[in-house]
Amino acid sequence: MSSQIAVFGTGYLGATHAACMAQLGHDVLGVDIDEGKLAKLAAGELPFFEPGLPEVLRDNIEAGRLRFTTSYEEAAEFADVHFVAVGTPQKQGELAADLRYVDAVIESLAPLLTGPAVVFGKSTVPAGTAARLADRLRVLSPAPDEVELAWNPEFLREGFAVKDTLHPDRIVLGVDRTRPGTAEAVARQVYGPLLEEHIPFLITDLATAELVKTSANAFLATKISFINAIAEVCEATGADVSVLADAIGYDARIGRKFLNAGIGFGGGCLPKDIRAFIAMAGELGAGQAFALLREVDSINMRRRNKMVELAREAGGGSFIGTRVAVLGAAFKPNSDDVRDSPALNIAGQMQLQGAAVSVYDPEAMQNARQQFPTLQYAADAFSACSGADVVMILTEWKQFVDLAPDELAGTVRQKVIIDGRNCLDPTIWRNAGWVYRGVGRP
Numbered sequence: 001m002s003s004q005i006a007v008f009g010t011g012y013l014g015a016t017h018a019a020c021m022a023q024l025g026h027d028v029l030g031v032d033i034d035e036g037k038l039a040k041l042a043a044g045e046l047p048f049f050e051p052g053l054p055e056v057l058r059d060n061i062e063a064g065r066l067r068f069t070t071s072y073e074e075a076a077e078f079a080d081v082h083f084v085a086v087g088t089p090q091k092q093g094e095l096a097a098d099l100r101y102v103d104a105v106i107e108s109l110a111p112l113l114t115g116p117a118v119v120f121g122k123s124t125v126p127a128g129t130a131a132r133l134a135d136r137l138r139v140l141s142p143a144p145d146e147v148e149l150a151w152n153p154e155f156l157r158e159g160f161a162v163k164d165t166l167h168p169d170r171i172v173l174g175v176d177r178t179r180p181g182t183a184e185a186v187a188r189q190v191y192g193p194l195l196e197e198h199i200p201f202l203i204t205d206l207a208t209a210e211l212v213k214t215s216a217n218a219f220l221a222t223k224i225s226f227i228n229a230i231a232e233v234c235e236a237t238g239a240d241v242s243v244l245a246d247a248i249g250y251d252a253r254i255g256r257k258f259l260n261a262g263i264g265f266g267g268g269c270l271p272k273d274i275r276a277f278i279a280m281a282g283e284l285g286a287g288q289a290f291a292l293l294r295e296v297d298s299i300n301m302r303r304r305n306k307m308v309e310l311a312r313e314a315g316g317g318s319f320i321g322t323r324v325a326v327l328g329a330a331f332k333p334n335s336d337d338v339r340d341s342p343a344l345n346i347a348g349q350m351q352l353q354g355a356a357v358s359v360y361d362p363e364a365m366q367n368a369r370q371q372f373p374t375l376q377y378a379a380d381a382f383s384a385c386s387g388a389d390v391v392m393i394l395t396e397w398k399q400f401v402d403l404a405p406d407e408l409a410g411t412v413r414q415k416v417i418i419d420g421r422n423c424l425d426p427t428i429w430r431n432a433g434w435v436y437r438g439v440g441r442p
């Protein structure tokens, strides 16, 4: 059975969720305050790069199951299932999450809900937010006994957004146990095709659902910083962190995923989410437990400085007069996202210290230019490397992993390569006469 669904916020999370809910057969209205963004989406164009999503978007617009609007009135009239998928960025000058967009959706939508409706929060929020929003919903709605708020966190990864939404590892639903309502039944209907695949479906209280999401991200960040701390030890001892990660990864309790040492994590989620977690724990008086996450954050930031130092050394001890080619600007491959991107941060630092930095990324050029207009941007990998004293691979795009050392040798001034993602085979590069430096490997 299909549902009438409104999705508030048509950024990464919202646009993906709206398109994927339509793909499941529901009638979906995407709602945003940004008319320009909606016009693009309605024309079947994505304002960001996400493999596979444009097709889902276009197919469902054509099938008449997916539309977009700026009107909350239209959304309240049309839908009885509402998903809140707006951003919760880091607050300016603070660690905490900025909840103004989530608040704004509830404040605008609630007064328009005159009949039975379930509002599912999907945004990543500190524990306690859902309970507060549930109260606001009841206070502001003309039908307080017929509206309900539940929390249904999203775990999607950029680059795998469609797969992660249509075939998630699990579905988590937080409900207000003191006020049994229809949220679980409604979620079972909305996610019916997923539940038929026997995807685990966990019903929790509101705070647990909120914390599941932040804890999952904190764990992933910890795993990356753990292996990067080990990389520091490997550097001091001459050991190889990549082989070490393979070896410990065979232990099923550890697992090989998220054990790639390198320049560390970035993006729109992990960095801001662990900081919001630290801020929330502090407010709740559980701050000490989070000394760990502060360390995770500082290990991560340290990798960026380390990379800059490595490049300085490779350039002979100073950046003045050194030409550096930076391959990769996105925070990870198969994405055009440069939010808190370690690659761009490193490129920027080197430029500010006097290097001539030339950047190339297959998808993130436009976003990188906007964020860091003073860097030089090249038309392709070979032009970026033209005359370079140091080549740095900072995002492991396949086209960079596949670069042939002999071909690249013709364009550079010095055959020096720094592999910030340990994604190249050192033997191949060294045999071709290059000086190869990786992270935590000899």
Ligand code: UDX
Binding pocket: 154, 155, 156, 157, 158, 159, 217, 220, 224, 257, 258, 259, 260, 261, 262, 263, 264, 265, 266, 267, 268, 269, 270, 331, 332
């Ligand atoms: C992440 C979570 O994975 C996802 O579940 C959550 O919903 C949102 O945040 P995403 O930001 O898309 O997703 O990126 P992810 O694939 O997790 O990578 C995060 C960062 O960690 C990237 O900068 C990546 O390069 C880095 N990383 C990842 C490593 O440095 N080493 C690894 O082994 C894995």
